[in-house]
Amino acid sequence: MSLYYVQKLLYQLNRDAATRAQFTEDMDSVLAGYALTEEELTAIRMPDIGLLYVLGVNGQLLMHYAALKQFEWEDYLQAMRDGVAEHGPVRAGIYAMTGE
Numbered sequence: 001m002s003l004y005y006v007q008k009l010l011y012q013l014n015r016d017a018a019t020r021a022q023f024t025e026d027m028d029s030v031l032a033g034y035a036l037t038e039e040e041l042t043a044i045r046m047p048d049i050g051l052l053y054v055l056g057v058n059g060q061l062l063m064h065y066a067a068l069k070q071f072e073w074e075d076y077l078q079a080m081r082d083g084v085a086e087h088g089p090v091r092a093g094i095y096a097m098t099g100e
Helices: 003-015 017-025 029-032 038-045 050-057 060-067 073-087
Strands: none
Touching: 003 017, 003 038, 003 050, 003 060, 017 029, 029 038, 038 050, 050 060, 050 073, 060 073
């Protein structure tokens, strides 16, 4: 897993209008610049906010990506809950679920 690169991509999308515009027009050209796994690429392309959360993406970055992808706040929160239900506990990052 390349959590660092997923988060770097989302950070760039959040802060740079030119990257966002290119991502909207040609997502693959932007994604090619990051060392991502197939699972990460799939989650970004869908977008599967729940899987991105389970992969360990920081919520501050993820909420902006969810908004970019037209998720309403409640839908964003539910997508994270659904991600844990479907994909299991958060695997990495500061939200990793280590308890029962």
